[in-house]
Amino acid sequence: MSTRATIGIMQPDKRVVCIYCYHDGYPNHLGRILANHYDTPKKIERLMRGGHLSGIEERLELCSYDHKGGEPLPAKCRPVALRNLGAFIKRVREYGHDYGYVFQDGRWHIYKSPGPLIPLEL
Numbered sequence: 001m002s003t004r005a006t007i008g009i010m011q012p013d014k015r016v017v018c019i020y021c022y023h024d025g026y027p028n029h030l031g032r033i034l035a036n037h038y039d040t041p042k043k044i045e046r047l048m049r050g051g052h053l054s055g056i057e058e059r060l061e062l063c064s065y066d067h068k069g070g071e072p073l074p075a076k077c078r079p080v081a082l083r084n085l086g087a088f089i090k091r092v093r094e095y096g097h098d099y100g101y102v103f104q105d106g107r108w109h110i111y112k113s114p115g116p117l118i119p120l121e122l
Helices: 027-037 041-049 085-094
Strands: 005-010 016-021 053-055 080-082 099-104 107-112 117-119
Touching: 005 027, 005 041, 005 085, 016 041, 016 053, 016 085, 027 099, 027 107, 080 085, 085 099, 085 107
Parallel strands: 005 099
Antiparallel strands: 005 016, 016 080, 099 107, 107 117
């Protein structure tokens, strides 16, 4: 069974751009990798450029994406822009994901359904 998660980054206009991660979404894996290796907007945007993930790795080139590459990114694999943080949390709940991670104010925050969004502490 997979621990599914949504990974997002808050934009200046308060929209949240997000992708899905299918495997190992728990804080001691995905949360740790995000906090230690994808800790700036530029790094996060590069991670998200590839679309939805099967699994994440510490090095971007080792990440496995749902999209295999070689042709344009299919619409079903592209990052999704949501109107605000509330829409992000709603998406995590409705899709049955175990965790939601959102980068805002220079740090990662985690949402465990059901519950509040809290700063990620590892």
